[in-house]
Amino acid sequence: MGSTGFSWKLADHPKLPKGKLLAMIVLDGWGEASPDKFNCIHVAETPTMDSLKNGAPDKWRLVRAHGTAVGLPTEDDMGNSEVGHNALGAGRIFAQGAKLVDLALASGKIYDDEGFNYIKESFATNTLHLIGLMSDGGVHSRLDQLQLLLRGASQHGAKRIRVHVLTDGRDVLDGSSVGFAETLEAELSDLRSKGIDAQVASGGGRMYVTMDRYENDWEVVKRGWDAQVLGEAPHKFKNVVEAIKTLREAPGANDQYLPPFVIVDDSEKAVGPVVDGDAVVTFNFRADRMTMLAQALEYEKFDKFDRVRFPKIRYAGMLQYDGELKLPNHYLVSPPLIERTSGEYLVKNGVRTFACSETVKFGHVTFFWNGNRSGYFNSELEEYVEIPSDSGITFNVQPKMKALEIGEKARDAILSGKFDQVRVNIPNGDMVGHTGDVEATVVACKAADEAVKMILDAVEQVGGIYVVTADHGNAEDMVKRNKKGEPLLKDGEVQILTSHTLQPVPIAIGGPGLAAGVKFRKDVPSGGLANVAATVMNLHGFVAPDDYETTLIEVVD
Template sequence: MSLSLSKHPSFSGRPGPVLVVVADGVGVAPPGASNAVTEAVTPTLDALTSSELYTELAAHGPAVGLPTEDDMGNSEVGHNALGAGRIFAQGAKLVNQALANDTIFQTEVWKTAVEHGREGTLHLIGLHSDGGVHSTNAQLYQLLWRAADDGVTSCAVHILHDGRDVAARSALAYIAVTEAVLAEINAVEANAAGAQRDFRIASGGGRMRITMDRYGADWPMVERGYRTHVFGEGRRFASATDAVETMYAETDKGDQYLGEFVIERDLGAGGEPAGTIVDGDAVIFFNFRGDRAIEISQALADDHFDQFDRTGPAGEPRPSVFYAGMLQYDGDLQVPTNYLVNPPAIDRTMGEFLCAEGVASFAISETQKFGHVTYFWNGNKSGYIDEELETYIEIPSDNVEFDTTPAMKVREITAETIDLLRSGEYRFGRLNFPSGDMVGHTGHLPATVEAVEIIDEHMAKLVEVIDELGGVLIYTADHGNADIMFTEEQGVRSPKTSHTLSPVPFAIHDPNYDGEYQMVAAAPGPAHGLANVAATVFDLLGYEAPADYLPSLIGF
């Protein structure tokens, strides 16, 4: 399909570039002790958010393609919306639809997984919570019950503690519910011959300790998960509850940082791990979000994988298994080959239109969010749209707990961005400052306040360069996080490490502004959310947005 844009009838743009700054996780919530954004000293952000060219945008629920207003936004769907200019049904909603209409269980992928599970063991691996950002336990339970109904007698669940999209220490409550579901399934005879079901938790660990790395930031983390799930390497416990209770007594860290564990049958009597992965088994990764599912998918399914040695402790080869994801996590890389639900087909993105018009652009962040300003912004597509017109810069992230380095790579991202802007080669640029989100997820309020103050300091530098070049700066965020850092009940504070349902800021800084346009007044909602940003960018570049894009946030 040939893409093109029409010139704007009344606005030709500014002489300098348009820059979009996404302050990841910096939402808008009432001031107070739990709000790291308002607790921080932020003269630059205050000036931006008090100008006449300011509004607030919805960044959760239906506004970003999620099922309900109770569904938190996240960086992936947020950047999808920013780059697509329209709302597409996203992971959780797609999976819910496929479960509701039973189509997920009619696929050849499900049928093949069940067939392998009848002969061997069906393994389900994924984030274990109801956070709704990467997975939901409700979907896990539907898979478990259907597997049992379809004749699977042996099923091993490998759980990854959350403590990030949900309360920091909530793993025990989730384990209790899952154990009850498994017991209920096991209580029913598998067939008329009286065969017994063996559905059980087999292994697990914290999501920031094993399995769920992203963007190649920490392959040893994936290797730990691989060896835990596949070969049963790790500390042995009689149950997942015992594992968590023991680790709680040893550390004050939240669930996301708890170490790996393996359940051993007849603990202490020389028993075997409860659910190693062996030849002929089937493995389903039940997360629907892609970023932290890609690497473990490659480790379990890629014949040409070379990031770490996949042989067992006694030199045994990696098992040959049937592997599937809940969705295909990377369509360009085809990871994985087998998947249960088709991902959203996002086409005609902002980047595709700009490349078709010959507009040179850049995208930059550090490793933790680099994929968001590239892969997700471009509609879940890897690589360049047009390498002649685009420059993507990834600054390597440090492998640390981010409350120890609140600046993360904000300084480096800013310095690189300034060089790109001053080069005169680019008409449009986008960047992501990750620290409001990544430090916010630690639940450490002082560190998050410091992170926001560093963002403010470097926003001032970017504003100065935009003024120098006669360009336009857009300041926004992809979802909330740093804006609510704890909850308080009866005087007891509990860290809130998850995203929030807060709206996000949207401000335009235009040093040449002379009243040519105005911010459109509307309440945050599905028609006034992140997907409206793309048309606004087109306006500021001097183009009309495609007719099916959500309306611009400015009017002329």
């Protein structure tokens, strides 16, 4: 596509009409797996989703939602919301953050680029702080990347390094943070033997400390700020392994929600507050749960909580987390450039668009869907509605979440006649699945199914079309399995899987507005989430751009 010949205008689909209302429903964390008692979708009453499956193979099929199909480094990488919604919205597969960071570290290019050279200015006199998720989940960060960065930074002049860890247990097994902390400690001890003053300075569980998203609860970020920047926390320890082991002993404690702690020296002084002149890197590559901290670290003007001190630092993100806001200004690796998304094309071709979810997934159907871009393409044609999520709770306590409210908003948008596309994310399977609470996840799946029904009923009323799919698996498998697929036992108990899975996800099309003869093609057997955008464009009456992954549908006369 030469720059001169470029046009936003989409060609008319030769067979499919325009002007049909299309409901695009993304069930978060809803994969397809064999039925057993750890498959919460199977256990739950889900009559609506079950009935869609009866449309197989013409109107229901599976698509790939993990690994290389969504731009991740390997087929062992489970899908996640960022890469899933990016693929759904962009219609093409982009090498994602995880892979781009791998490449930049492997080639050493990361150390030549602007971001690293910017923070390097601090190395001679000050401390380099690295803040992020200590995990090998590969969703937000990876421990091996942190290890390489630690080695590389010290080889490039960092003499004093402080690591501020967030424990995971959400993209990896609960309890695995102890092993990660030991690995990290060994790495730091190796650096110390080479004369580098390197240690962990603070920590806390990701869901309670720092990694909130979409401004659901700034208190979470403040807890992290106090520990990481101010060096203040309710718990003080001499080293990170002891900290995690001790805090995990409290009743009900788990990696995701460990309280904040700081590491102190023999005189009980925090070893690593952030001070003027220091360099800070947030080493997560994924954006959603880093942008709030990034704002606190970067913005002179800031009123979300009292920072007490706002040190003058050199701050860089592993990636730039928001291209539109240019946040942060400095970054070590350039993010994937996801342009010409289906959302932008459709709006530019007059498709009036409504998008909605509750806070915890709101950015998924807007920001991620639109290629990690905030805001509207055309505020006259678009409306994005965020339903406030409950904050300060784990969602197993409230497994229905706001599913029905999302369903109602979507229904009203459909019936209003003001929109051509009504797009939602229904979070329950994922958010409750991450708590590892199997019973609550069953309730969650039922609620999600009810929300789908509400939307499909409205589609029926207006003679519209629906596309129902998911971004990756989660609730369909809640247990860690051996290679044969049998649940793995540890100390006589099954090991609960809080993370996403490698499973494919369903996609269903239908509704009274779906033209006769539309069915899934048979010649895209390994279709993935990136094939959905062209499919949706067709259903709006357009042909997708040539470089989009091929459509999943055909029209048979």
